[in-house]
Amino acid sequence: MINDHNHFLFSGDSEEEKAHWIKCEKNHDPFILVSSKGEFFYELFFDITNLTSSEKISEISSELYEFYKSYAAFFLIDNSLWSDYDNPDYFFQFIVKKEHLESIAHQLYYYLKSKI
Numbered sequence: 001m002i003n004d005h006n007h008f009l010f011s012g013d014s015e016e017e018k019a020h021w022i023k024c025e026k027n028h029d030p031f032i033l034v035s036s037k038g039e040f041f042y043e044l045f046f047d048i049t050n051l052t053s054s055e056k057i058s059e060i061s062s063e064l065y066e067f068y069k070s071y072a073a074f075f076l077i078d079n080s081l082w083s084d085y086d087n088p089d090y091f092f093q094f095i096v097k098k099e100h101l102e103s104i105a106h107q108l109y110y111y112l113k114s115k116i
Contacts (some may be wrong), residue, residue, distance in 0.1 A: 005114070006020075006023070007029075007032060007105060007106050008033065008034050008044070008105045008106075008108075008109065008111075009030035009032070009033055009034065010033075010034050011033050011034065011035045011037075012026040013034070016056060017033065017074060022032075025050060027114065028051060028116070030046050030048050030051065030108075030112035030116065031046060031047040031048070031049070032044060032045070032046045032105060032108060032109060032112075033045045033046075034101065034105060037095050040097060040098055041081070041095045041098060041111075042095065042101045043093055044096060044101075044104065044105060045092060045093040045096070046062055046092055046093070046094060046108060046112060047092065048060070048112055048116055050091065050114075051116045052116045055113065057090065058090070058113065059115075060090070060091050060093070060115050060116075061089065061092065062074055062089040064091050064094075066109075068094050075100070077095070077097070081095060082095055
């Protein structure tokens with residue numbers, strides 16, 4: 001299911017995911033996919049590899065990693081829950097609290113769009 005602004009897609013339908021990928025490539029937009037991670041969290045995955053250089057991806061990844069560490073600390077997300085995402089070299093997925101999904105996913109889209 002695509003959200004109201006078409007900035008991200010909920011995973012589950014491979015045909016819809018493929019169509020969203022094609023639309024993102026055509027429009028030079030970041031591809032953002034959301035998956036449920038239990039009762040309290042969503043996982044955000046993004047892909048910009050086809051939109052910018054590897055150097056720029058590394059820079060964006062480092063900036064997002066720093067943001068995410070602050071977010072996780074501020075909202076008291078247990079380190080054991082996000083340790084699987086603790087990769088500053090290419091930080092392309094992370095978990096957020098369900099109540100923060102809309103605002104973070106939309107801001108992630110705008111942030112990535114401004115950087116690519």
